[in-house]
Amino acid sequence: MNSKVNIIGLLEKGRNLLYNIYVRNMVIKMLSRLKDIYQDKLQEEVTQITDDYYYFYKDKTNCDIFAISKTISQNEYYLLKELYNEKKMYTYDYDLQKIYEYLLENKEYPFKVKKIRMIVFHLNKEDMDIAQKLLFDIYQNCYFLELYHLNICFFEENQTKIKDLFETLSVDLGYDIILHEGLIFNHRYRGEEILEYIKAYHDNESIYKKAYTDLADIILSLGRSEYVNLKKALKNNLLIPLFQDATTREIISVMFKNDLNVSQTSKLLYMNRNSLINKLDSIFKETGLNLQKFTHACAIYQMIYLA
Incomplete structure (x- = not known):
């Protein structure tokens, strides 16, 4: 039964691959035809984005684009939109x-x-x-x-x-x-x-x-x-990485229990006060959250319970 399923899966992959090759070949032929029709108005390889052209994706399998001059008629433009996905331009930078x-x-x-x-x-x-x-x-x-x-x-x-x-x-x-x-x-x-x-x-x-x-x-x-x-x-990107380090996890826990008091926390952790401050600065540079500030500590605490 498993071998039959594997064969069917393999055949489906093969069919999809052949279809993609077929589509790719058709796109190449179509672009070649368009190039014959529009000549210098069409750029197959885009090296610079400007306001003088419309831009379209060559096919759905990659991000390659071609450009065609905005001097074409509106009817031609709408026909191209039916054949190709237009690349949306938010800016020309x-x-x-x-x-x-x-x-x-x-x-x-x-x-x-x-x-x-x-x-x-x-x-x-x-x-x-x-x-x-x-x-x-x-x-x-x-x-x-x-x-x-x-x-x-x-x-x-x-x-x-x-x-x-x-x-x-x-x-x-x-x-x-x-x-x-x-x-x-x-x-x-x-x-x-x-x-x-x-x-x-x-x-x-x-x-x-x-x-x-x-x-x-x-x-x-x-x-x-x-x-x-x-x-x-x-x-996932702030809290979990923060708590993966055992030392950081312990610092946060002790800071919370001692009302964010750095001196008391350093004593309980048997850590030099300056070393603790350096560690807190490191957390701040990495996350943008400063455990010595009440609102920032509250934010870390709330993140623990974010759904």
Whole structure:
């Protein structure tokens, strides 16, 4: 019986493979025909994305695209849309397009660095260029985009603290800039989870209007039934790795039992106070959560019980 099932499975795989080869060959022939018809208006190999072309996926099995000039008629364009899947263009900046696809289409992690920090900020429109230039000058791998009418920035962290930077900028501009110091994330997070984080910030008016909020505020605001993907991601990517290390697990446990008192915790753990502070700093750099802050400790505690 098992051998019969295996044979059937093998035949089905073979049939699917032949079908994919057939489809691929048909696509190649079709593109060749289109090239004959449109000549220089069609680019089989796309090296640069511009506003002068429509972009289509060559087939459903890979991400290869071809381009065709927007000078074709609307009827021709609609016919091509029936034959091929059009690639949605959010921007004509290559790196930003990858970020939008990650967030809105759940495609691959788009950043060149292992970890990236996300912030959201609100300031007067006429001052946006000042804020962007400042962030570009200070941080590497810095990208700006807009979603849900929010100004969002992703960047690689360094020694300059973003909160201090925005406080200085607020003084220079003469008004309070609203800043949300968000998640530090990596390739383990799916785009839909990061998008859900942004949505959780946007949907919560009490957070949205505060001058300064951070990751802990978002975690503490998560309800029982909402943002399922986000809660699962935070638990899997923040909490579980944190508790895998026995020393970290013990530090958190003793800190909770002693009202976050560092001196008392270091005594009970027989650990030098400076060594404990260094360990807490390491946790903060990795997760964005500072166990010495009450709201951050509460956020870690709540994550334990996130459904």
